[in-house]
Amino acid sequence: MFEDPANDTAERHRKQGTEPEAPDFAFDPDDPWTQTFQAGLERADLKGKTVYEVGVGTGVNLAFILRTCGAARAYGSDLDPRLVMLAERNLRSLSPQHAEHFEPVHGSVSLIDTDDARSKITKTDVVIACIPQVGEPNDLRLTAFRKAQSVELPDGAETQAEDHIAHYYPWTAFDEYPYNSVGLGLNEALLRRIRQHAPKAQVVMNFGCRIGSDIIFECFEANGYRPEKLASKIVHQHVGTDISFFVALEKALCGTDLEKQLVCKFYADPDGTHPLSATDAQRLIEKDPHVDLYHEVSVIRGIPIEN
Amino acid sequence: MQDSNTIDCNGLSPAPTVLRIMQALIGRKDSNVPLNVLVGSDCDCARLSVSLGDLADDVQLASNLRQFATIN
Numbered sequence: 001m002f003e004d005p006a007n008d009t010a011e012r013h014r015k016q017g018t019e020p021e022a023p024d025f026a027f028d029p030d031d032p033w034t035q036t037f038q039a040g041l042e043r044a045d046l047k048g049k050t051v052y053e054v055g056v057g058t059g060v061n062l063a064f065i066l067r068t069c070g071a072a073r074a075y076g077s078d079l080d081p082r083l084v085m086l087a088e089r090n091l092r093s094l095s096p097q098h099a100e101h102f103e104p105v106h107g108s109v110s111l112i113d114t115d116d117a118r119s120k121i122t123k124t125d126v127v128i129a130c131i132p133q134v135g136e137p138n139d140l141r142l143t144a145f146r147k148a149q150s151v152e153l154p155d156g157a158e159t160q161a162e163d164h165i166a167h168y169y170p171w172t173a174f175d176e177y178p179y180n181s182v183g184l185g186l187n188e189a190l191l192r193r194i195r196q197h198a199p200k201a202q203v204v205m206n207f208g209c210r211i212g213s214d215i216i217f218e219c220f221e222a223n224g225y226r227p228e229k230l231a232s233k234i235v236h237q238h239v240g241t242d243i244s245f246f247v248a249l250e251k252a253l254c255g256t257d258l259e260k261q262l263v264c265k266f267y268a269d270p271d272g273t274h275p276l277s278a279t280d281a282q283r284l285i286e287k288d289p290h291v292d293l294y295h296e297v298s299v300i301r302g303i304p305i306e307n
Numbered sequence: 308m309q310d311s312n313t314i315d316c317n318g319l320s321p322a323p324t325v326l327r328i329m330q331a332l333i334g335r336k337d338s339n340v341p342l343n344v345l346v347g348s349d350c351d352c353a354r355l356s357v358s359l360g361d362l363a364d365d366v367q368l369a370s371n372l373r374q375f376a377t378i379n
Contacts, residue, residue: 181319256360
C-alpha cells in the first residue's frame with residue numbers, strides 16, 4: 001500500500017489562501033478521492049506534457065497539473081456543461097498565471113464524444129479521468145439483474161444528489177463493453193476511445209477499488225494498456241453511494257465455483273486490515289446505515305502496449 | 308433491454324464472463340434462441356459451461372463470429 005498523499009487538498013488550498021468555488025452539483029474538491037488522485041498525478045511525469053482531463057469537475061485537478069505537476073497545456077471537458085465554465089473560473093482564481101494554458105471543450109461532453117474533444121485528444125500526451133464505476137441504481141436492466149439475485153435496493157438509493165452523475169453512469173448504455181459486467185463499462189469505453197484517437201497517449205485514471213485492483217488491471221490489459229499503480233489510499237465508503245450492485249455480483253457467482261475469483265473489497269477499518277466482502281458490508285449497513293466502512297482508491301496509469 | 312443476440316466476452320476472465328452472460332440472459336427479448344457468446348480463443352468452454360449450470364443450455368459459446376453462423 002502506498003503512503004497517504006502528503007499534502008491534503010484542503011490544507012493546500014488554505015495555505016494558498018484561496019478556496020475553489022464548489023457548488024453542490026460539483027464533486028467535492030476536498031474529498032479524499034481528489035487527494036489520492038493528485039498524489040498519483042504528482043507521480044505521473046506530467047512536466048511539459050499536454051494533458052486532457054475527462055470530467056473536469058471544479059477544475060482543481062487542472063490547477064494542480066498546471067501549477068504543481070508542470071504540465072505545459074491542459075484540455076478538459078465534462079458531461080455537465082456548467083462544470084467546464086466553473087473550472088475556468090476556479091483556474092483563474094486558484095492559479096491565474098496558468099489560466100491561459102487551459103483550453104476548455106465547452107458543452108455537454110460524454111467521454112470524448114464531440115469533434116472538438118476528439119481533435120484535442122489527438123494532440124494529448126496523457127489523458128486523466130476519474131469517472132463513475134457504479135451503474136445507475138434505477139437502470140432497468142441493472143434492476144432486473146439485482147432482483148434476479150434477490151438483492152434489494154436500499155431505501156433512499158433512488159434519490160439523486162446534486163452531483164449524481166459524478167457517482168453513477170447509465171449502465172445499459174455501455175453494455176457493449178465487456179467489463180460493464182463489473183461496473184467498468186464507462187471506463188472501458190474511454191480506454192477504447194483513447195486507444196482509437198490517441199494510440200500513443202498514456203492514461204491516468206482514479207478508481208474506487210471495491211471490485212478489486214486485479215480486475216481493473218485486467219481491463220487495462222484487455223484494452224491494450226500496461227497498468228501500474230501510482231498511488232493508493234483507504235477512504236471512507238461514501239454514505240450515499242449504493243453498493244447493492246457489488247452485492248449482486250457476489251451473489252450471482254455463488255455456486256459457480258468462481259466465487260473466489262471475484263470478491264469485492266471493502267474494509268471495516270481505515271487501515272485496510274479487516275477486509276469485508278460486499279455482502280458483509282451490506283449486512284453492516286442494514287444494521288446501521290451510518291456505519292464506517294472503507295475501500296481502496298487507486299490511481300492507475302496505463303501505458304499503451306505497442307502493437 | 309438487450310438488443311443484440313450476441314455478446315462479446317473476449318478478454319474477460321471466467322468470473323466476469325459468467326456475470327456478463329447472466330446479465331445478458333436476464334435482459335433478453337427473445338429467449339427462444341440461444342444467446343451467442345463470443346469468448347477468447349483461450350477460454351475453457353467446458354469449465355465455463357459447468358460454472359453456468361442450467362444456464363449453459365441457453366448459450367452458444369464460440370471464439371469467432373463465423374462459428375455462430377455455422378451453429379445457428
